Amino acid sequence: MSEFEAAWIPDEESMKNTRLYQWMKSLGFDHYDEFHRQSIQDIEWLWEQAVSVLGVEWYKEYDQVLDLSKGIQYPEWFTGGEINVAHNALDKWADDPTTQHKTALYWEGDNEERVSLSYKELQQEVDAFAHGLEQLGIEQGDIITLYMPMIKETLIAMLAVSKIGAIICPIFSGYKADAIATRVSASGSRVLITADGFYRRGKTVKMKQEADEAAKQCRNLEHIVVVRRTSEEIPWNKEKDISYHSLLKENKPYSPKAMKANDEFMLIYTSGTTGKPKGVLHTHSGFPIKAAFDAGIGMDLKKEDTIFWYTDMGWMMGPFLVYGGLLNGASIVMFEGTPDYKTPDRLWKMVDYYNVTHLGISPTLIRSMMKHGTDWINNHDLSSLQLIASTGEPWNPEPWKWLFKHVGRSKVPIFNYSGGTEISGGILGNVLVRPIQPVTFNAPLPGMDIDVYDENGCSLADEVGELVLKQPWVGMTKGFLNDDQRYRDTYWNRYEDIWVHGDWVAVDQDGYYTITGRSDDVLNVAGKRLGPAEVESVLVGHEAVTEAGVIGVPHDVKGEEPVSFVVLNHDVEPTEALMVELKEYLIYKLGKALAPRKVFAVSDLPKTRNAKVMRRAIKAAYLNQPAGDLSALENSYTLKEIQNIGTTQLSKK
Structure with a gap:
C-alpha cells in the first residue's frame, strides 16, 4: 500500500x-x-x-x-x-472561419508588456517569415538554431521553419558562447536566429554578444538573424547579420511543404x-x-x-x-x-x-x-x-x-x-x-x-x-x-x-x-539502494528547511554514503545545534543505517533555469571533480560554496 x-x-x-x-x-x-x-x-x-x-x-x-x-x-x-x-x-x-479569430498566443514580457495574436494574425506573421527564410536560401532539411528568449518571434520562427520543411533546433536562452557554439557546430546549422537581448528581473540580458562570440567558432554558420527586443546598441556584421524584420516583406500566404511522416x-x-x-x-x-x-x-x-x-x-x-x-x-x-x-x-x-x-x-x-x-x-x-x-x-x-x-x-x-x-x-x-x-x-x-x-x-x-x-x-x-x-x-x-x-x-x-x-543518482549505502528524493523529502518536511539536495560520495566501508545540502528558511540561522537536530531527524525518519551523517547549509542549490536541481553538479563540486556539461546551470556561483565545503571535509580526513 x-x-x-x-x-x-x-x-x-x-x-x-x-x-x-x-x-x-x-x-x-x-x-x-x-x-x-x-x-x-x-x-x-x-x-x-x-x-x-x-x-x-x-x-x-x-x-x-x-x-x-x-x-x-x-x-x-x-x-x-x-x-x-x-x-x-x-x-x-487559421483557415477555419470558426476558429481563426480565437487567440493563439498570449505573451507577457518581464516588464509586463503584453501582446496577443489570433490564429489568423499568427499565420500572417509566420507566412511572412517563411517567405523571408526561403529568400535567405534556407532549404528543406536545413537545421536552424533558435537561441531566443520567450518572445512572440520565437513562436513565429518555430512554425515558419517547419512550414518550409527545415529543422528547428531550440537551445536554452541562458547559454554562453561556448555552449551555443558546441550545438551550432554539432548540428551543422547554417542560420542562428537570436535577439539583441531580453529582460530578466528588470535587467537586460545580452544575447547578441554571446551569439557573435559563438559564431567565431562555427565555420558552418552563414547568417545570424536578429530580433530587436531591447533596442540597445549591438555590434553588427554587415556580411553575416540580418534584421528579423527585414525578412517580413512578403505579406502573402505560404503553403506548408508536404513532409514525409x-x-x-x-x-x-x-x-x-x-x-x-x-x-x-x-x-x-x-x-x-x-x-x-x-x-x-x-x-x-x-x-x-x-x-x-x-x-x-x-x-x-x-x-x-x-x-x-x-x-x-x-x-x-x-x-x-x-x-x-x-x-x-x-x-x-x-x-x-x-x-x-x-x-x-x-x-x-x-x-x-x-x-x-x-x-x-x-x-x-x-x-x-x-x-x-x-x-x-x-x-x-x-x-x-x-x-x-x-x-x-x-x-x-x-x-x-x-x-x-x-x-x-x-x-x-x-x-x-x-x-x-x-x-x-x-x-x-x-x-x-x-x-x-x-x-x-x-x-x-x-x-x-x-x-x-x-x-x-x-x-x-x-x-x-x-x-x-x-x-x-x-x-x-x-x-x-x-x-x-x-x-x-x-x-x-x-x-x-x-x-x-534518476537511477544514476541512486545511492548504494552498504548494499541498500536509496533514492535521493527519499532523503530530500524528509529534510524538506522539517520546518527549518526550504530545499534539499542529496548526493552519494565514496565511503571506505559502506561503498557510498549520503551527503545532504539544505537551504534554510530566510529567518533560520545555520547553527551547529540545528545541523545536529537535522541529523537526528534523519535518523528518526530513515534509520541509522541510511540516514546521512553529513548535513550542510548552503545559500542555494545549483539549478537550471527550469528549476531542476542539478545533483551531478553538487557532487562534482563537493568532490572537486569535472562536472561535464553545465551550460544549462542558472546559478553557477553556488558551486564555489559547495566546493569549499568539500575541500574543508577533505582536509579533515
Missing part, C-alpha cells in the same frame, strides 16, 4: 466530461485499466485512434501505422503519410553527464502528436482552454507548450520573465489575468514560492484553474500538499507528469479518471508499455527498480544526431530490445508509481 491517501477523487460528472473518458467510452471501455491494457496489446490500434481523435490532418494518408523492419530501436510511424506540423498547429485553425522537424539538445550534449531528433508525426495527445487526452486540454507552462524553449516543455497547446486549438501563454518579479505574486497574477486553465510548474519552483507565504495567492482569483501539471523532478510531500491546498483550493488535480525529451512527453501521469495521491503517479499513460525491472530483468512490485519501456510509441526519438552508438548505449544496452529510461521507480499493489530519482 502507498503511504499516501487519495487527495483528489474525480466526481462522476467531471470524470465523464473528460476527453479521456469520452474517448474510452467511444471505443467500448468503461475503466482505464482495461483501456490501457488494450492500448499496449495493440499499439498500432491505439495510435491510429489517437491521431483520429486529435483530428490530425494529412496531405497524404499513411499506408501503415507502424513499421518495425529496422528493429524496435528504429520504429517508423505512419509510413507513406505526408504531413506538416505547422499546418496542424496553425493553418488548420518520418522527416525530422526538430533537433533538441539535452545536457549529458559528459561534456558532449545529446542531439535528439524528432519527426513531424512524432513529438507534435505525442505532445498534443498528452495535453489533450491526458490533461484534458480543450479548444476553449488556456495553457501556461513556465519554461524556456530550449527545454522540451517549451515545444510541448507550443505543440501540445496549438494542435489542440487552445491558447498558449509565453512568459519572458520570472514568477516572483516584480512582486512575489507574479505567477498567480498571470493565472488570474489570462484565465489560465492549465498551469505547468516544477516542484522546485513551488518550493521557492512557498517562502513568500499564501497572502500573495489569496490576492488573486484562481478559479479558472482546471489542472496544475508538474514535471522536471520528483516531488516532496510538503510542497505538493501546499500547492494542492493553497493554489488548487484542494479541488484542482495536480497532474504529475514524467517522461523526457527523448519521449516527446510523458511515460507516467495522473489520469483524470482515477484518484490522485500526493507525490505519486496514478497510471502509465495510454500506449506506454512500462515495467519496473531488477538488475536481471525481472519485474518488481513494491520495490525500487529501473523504469523500462517494452514497446515503441509515437514521439519516440528517431535517435541522436550523428551518434547512433551513443543512442543505443544510452537506452538499449541493458536488456535486449528494452528501453531503459534511467528513472528509479517503485509501483505499489494499488498501481501508484513513485519516482525516487
Whole structure:
C-alpha cells in the first residue's frame, strides 16, 4: 500500500466530461485499466485512434501505422503519410472561419508588456517569415538554431521553419558562447536566429554578444538573424547579420511543404553527464502528436482552454507548450520573465489575468514560492484553474500538499507528469479518471508499455527498480544526431530490445508509481539502494528547511554514503545545534543505517533555469571533480560554496 491517501477523487460528472473518458467510452471501455491494457496489446490500434481523435490532418494518408523492419530501436510511424506540423498547429485553425479569430498566443514580457495574436494574425506573421527564410536560401532539411528568449518571434520562427520543411533546433536562452557554439557546430546549422537581448528581473540580458562570440567558432554558420527586443546598441556584421524584420516583406500566404511522416522537424539538445550534449531528433508525426495527445487526452486540454507552462524553449516543455497547446486549438501563454518579479505574486497574477486553465510548474519552483507565504495567492482569483501539471523532478510531500491546498483550493488535480525529451512527453501521469495521491503517479499513460525491472530483468512490485519501456510509441526519438552508438548505449544496452529510461521507480499493489530519482543518482549505502528524493523529502518536511539536495560520495566501508545540502528558511540561522537536530531527524525518519551523517547549509542549490536541481553538479563540486556539461546551470556561483565545503571535509580526513 502507498503511504499516501487519495487527495483528489474525480466526481462522476467531471470524470465523464473528460476527453479521456469520452474517448474510452467511444471505443467500448468503461475503466482505464482495461483501456490501457488494450492500448499496449495493440499499439498500432491505439495510435491510429489517437491521431483520429486529435483530428490530425494529412496531405497524404499513411499506408501503415507502424513499421518495425529496422528493429524496435528504429520504429517508423505512419509510413507513406505526408504531413506538416505547422499546418496542424496553425493553418488548420487559421483557415477555419470558426476558429481563426480565437487567440493563439498570449505573451507577457518581464516588464509586463503584453501582446496577443489570433490564429489568423499568427499565420500572417509566420507566412511572412517563411517567405523571408526561403529568400535567405534556407532549404528543406536545413537545421536552424533558435537561441531566443520567450518572445512572440520565437513562436513565429518555430512554425515558419517547419512550414518550409527545415529543422528547428531550440537551445536554452541562458547559454554562453561556448555552449551555443558546441550545438551550432554539432548540428551543422547554417542560420542562428537570436535577439539583441531580453529582460530578466528588470535587467537586460545580452544575447547578441554571446551569439557573435559563438559564431567565431562555427565555420558552418552563414547568417545570424536578429530580433530587436531591447533596442540597445549591438555590434553588427554587415556580411553575416540580418534584421528579423527585414525578412517580413512578403505579406502573402505560404503553403506548408508536404513532409514525409518520418522527416525530422526538430533537433533538441539535452545536457549529458559528459561534456558532449545529446542531439535528439524528432519527426513531424512524432513529438507534435505525442505532445498534443498528452495535453489533450491526458490533461484534458480543450479548444476553449488556456495553457501556461513556465519554461524556456530550449527545454522540451517549451515545444510541448507550443505543440501540445496549438494542435489542440487552445491558447498558449509565453512568459519572458520570472514568477516572483516584480512582486512575489507574479505567477498567480498571470493565472488570474489570462484565465489560465492549465498551469505547468516544477516542484522546485513551488518550493521557492512557498517562502513568500499564501497572502500573495489569496490576492488573486484562481478559479479558472482546471489542472496544475508538474514535471522536471520528483516531488516532496510538503510542497505538493501546499500547492494542492493553497493554489488548487484542494479541488484542482495536480497532474504529475514524467517522461523526457527523448519521449516527446510523458511515460507516467495522473489520469483524470482515477484518484490522485500526493507525490505519486496514478497510471502509465495510454500506449506506454512500462515495467519496473531488477538488475536481471525481472519485474518488481513494491520495490525500487529501473523504469523500462517494452514497446515503441509515437514521439519516440528517431535517435541522436550523428551518434547512433551513443543512442543505443544510452537506452538499449541493458536488456535486449528494452528501453531503459534511467528513472528509479517503485509501483505499489494499488498501481501508484513513485519516482525516487534518476537511477544514476541512486545511492548504494552498504548494499541498500536509496533514492535521493527519499532523503530530500524528509529534510524538506522539517520546518527549518526550504530545499534539499542529496548526493552519494565514496565511503571506505559502506561503498557510498549520503551527503545532504539544505537551504534554510530566510529567518533560520545555520547553527551547529540545528545541523545536529537535522541529523537526528534523519535518523528518526530513515534509520541509522541510511540516514546521512553529513548535513550542510548552503545559500542555494545549483539549478537550471527550469528549476531542476542539478545533483551531478553538487557532487562534482563537493568532490572537486569535472562536472561535464553545465551550460544549462542558472546559478553557477553556488558551486564555489559547495566546493569549499568539500575541500574543508577533505582536509579533515
